[in-house]
Amino acid sequence: MSETAERLDVAILGGGITGLTLALQLKRADPELRVTVLERQEHPVPEAAHKVGESSVEVQAHYLRDILGLADHLDSEQLHKFGLRMFLTHGDNTDIARRVEYGQIAEAPLASYQLDRGRLENALGRLVTGLGVDFRQGVKVRDVDLGTAGTDHLVHIGADQSPLRARWVVDATGRAGLLKRKLGLARPLGHRANAAWFRIEHEVDVQRWSDDEQWQDRVAGGLRRLSTNHLMGPGYWVWLIPLASGSTSIGIVAEDAAHSFEGFNTLERALDWLDEHEPQCAAEVRRHLAEIQDFRVMKDYAYGCQQVYSEDRWCLTGEAGVSIDPLYSSGGDLMAISNGLITDLVTRDRGGEDITEKAVAHNQVYLVLSEIWLVAYEGQYPVMGNAQVMVAKVIWDTIIYWAVPGLLFFHDKFRRLGESPAAFANLQRTWLLHTRVQEFFREWHHTGNEPASDVFADPYSLLEFIVDLHNGMAAGLDDDKLEEQFARNVDLLEELAGQLVVTVTRRLEEQGPDDATRARTERWRTDALLAEAVARYERRDGSDPIDSAWITLGARNEAVRP
Structure with a gap:
């Protein structure tokens, strides 16, 4: 190991929501920890048209609000979510009032949120910097030399920059999966599905899709547009998520066996696909084509991992380890659980505890949980119709x-x-x-x-x-x-x-x-x-x-x- 390398307690690779929330949780747990986050993108990142994973449910909401102390930000800068709402397919899907509707009619006791990811990550970046985290932007991690027999890890960040020595290294690089690729830990899954999405600078409100007063009056204790609305059909679903900026996130998610990825992998094809399967949504989007802010796709998005935590003090968190399915917004929950388990390992180790058995136990718990989530999706897309x-x-x-x-x-x-x-x-x-x-x-x-x-x-x-x-x-x-x-x-x-x-x-x-x-x-x-x-x-x-x-x-x- 280089004697000139800067030494850290924790090096976090990736400064998206997963890496920044982990840094915040670590500093909340032990303010003396020397934590560095390495992020390739400069801040501030754009609002609205940034990343998906915009709908939270109770576990992630509790993590952000209560464990990380972000209640003020969530209440003032994000939207309170009015639960999950599904509209099941009926006929040609031209009348939303005729579709079977699943959803709540009043606010749930425990709040969850619709998250503008850019706005949240900008706030997290400012917050962790204020707490003493070394948040380095515009930095690309070239490689990691993992230590053995208790020695530190060496993180290489640029040809003209000194490496970093870290007791712990955590991969939060998302789908790039730097450590997973390096260690050959990828585990393919049988769940084969694809997604395409875009943000539109327009408030899409399903309540306006029908003038049926009886249907409109069903939901008196909240606004349908604040729900995470899912339009469901055989082998697919379409999300409609409102954002605090006034934009709406719209995504198509479909099982590959039922709907070819090539059928919606460009904006023009996605609009044609919506014309066929969800004409009311398509008509609304086509009225506001000039307000579309971006278009992105993800092919074969689900994957597993053989190991996420090691007694040798390296970890994978968030989508750097496991990616399941966005239907129930489980990615944010798995992130919250994983960050908590990693924080437990780091703080125990810092206190002088042998974390060998804990690393094995935490790894087993997390992988079992990911399997419990997976079975809700794998092979289930035909049931959506x-x-x-x-x-x-x-x-x-x-x-x-x-x-x-x-x-x-x-x-x-x-x-x-x-x-x-x-x-x-x-x-x-x-x-x-x-x-x-x-x-x-x-x-x-x-x-x-x-x-x-x-x-x-x-x-x-x-x-x-x-x-x-x-x-x-x-x-x-x-x-x-x-x-x-x-x-x-x-x-x-x-x-x-x-x-x-x-x-x-x-x-x-x-x-x-x-x-x-x-x-x-x-x-x-x-x-x-x-x-x-x-x-x-x-x-x-x-x-x-x-x-x-x-x-x-x-x-x-x-x-x-x-």
């Missing part, structure tokens, strides 16, 4: 998110999960159940796709306990009560899975199934994991039935009781 199955799936996915990762993150449990065999076992139990339920949704979809229209599904109205799950994330439980609540949540998930199987099976049998459907329902009865879930559901106290409306597009013609 089936309104009944998709609404049930979104409600299931929301419940599992609040019941498991949301609860654990809000209670700062992930960095201590390795110390609790029972909690880690429940996480594994969730993974197995979630994987089988996602497979069930695909199987249910293959039994038929009946057209649906003129239905509004508010998750808070369909299930009484869902508000308790949402609030429960921020309940502030001690460790013993948290483990009890986590176990109860997993029990509830098994009961819901059992109810799903029972309800769908009964409805299919009432419809007079064909031979293929009868064979499928018989396989469900003999599936060991599903049978166990059904048995748990049937043992549930009959005085406290779970409403099956979440499975039946709100239909309550018959209570399904255990």
Whole structure:
């Protein structure tokens, strides 16, 4: 190692949202840490037309607001999000009021935000600099020599610049994945999908797409335009995200098997694609073509990683490690979880602790979590064209998110999960159940796709306990009560899975199934994991039935009781 190299505690490669939030979290945890962030782009970066990842959900929102202390910025410089809203396909999609709509009618208890990434990253850059972080802009990292046997890492940043010595090096370079490429850690995924997006300097408001007063009055407690609006169809979805600058982010995301990337990989092709699949959106965009600010694409965006943290004091965070799918805005959540685990490793190491076992445990926890998120997307894009199955799936996915990762993150449990065999076992139990339920949704979809229209599904109205799950994330439980609540949540998930199987099976049998459907329902009865879930559901106290409306597009013609 060079004796003249400048020495740091932590060198962060990449100064986007992931690298800057990590730097901020490290300085909040230990103000004496010597942290340098190396970013190739100069600040200030442009507002609106900068990066995607603009919609946050509860985990990332809690991270930014409460852990990093950015509440003032979020309240004054960003938009409060009015939840996730989906419009399922109906006919030729020329009348949004006829489409099955999933979304809330009033503000959720815990806030989330629509993020202008440029505005946020500019604010983060100023903040970390003020806290003593050495934020170097216009710097390209050429290579990293990773230390061995406890020696420092050497970061090369330019032919005419001295290298940096760092005890820790963290790759936050996003899809460039400098360390992942160097170490051969890439893991391909079976989820093959592509995206194209653009920002338009115009406020796109779906509320104006119909003059149906009854439809407009459904949502009285907030503004539809402030939701993350998704226009859904077979194998695709289109996002509409409002930004505080007044612009709107619009993106097409499609499974490669159903919609060729070449069909929407230029602006002209994307507009033609919208004409065909989402004509109301296309018409709005075409009225404001002169206000389009950018156009970008991403092919085959999902990938995994074999390892993200090492006892040799290198880490990958954010998309430098794992990229799953933007449907539920999980990238920001995984960033928050990863940065927290890295901060735990760095501060423990600085305190003189041997972090060998912790690095292994944190790596395992993070990779299991990424797999739990992945199964919600892989192979599921065809279901997006089936309104009944998709609404049930979104409600299931929301419940599992609040019941498991949301609860654990809000209670700062992930960095201590390795110390609790029972909690880690429940996480594994969730993974197995979630994987089988996602497979069930695909199987249910293959039994038929009946057209649906003129239905509004508010998750808070369909299930009484869902508000308790949402609030429960921020309940502030001690460790013993948290483990009890986590176990109860997993029990509830098994009961819901059992109810799903029972309800769908009964409805299919009432419809007079064909031979293929009868064979499928018989396989469900003999599936060991599903049978166990059904048995748990049937043992549930009959005085406290779970409403099956979440499975039946709100239909309550018959209570399904255990």
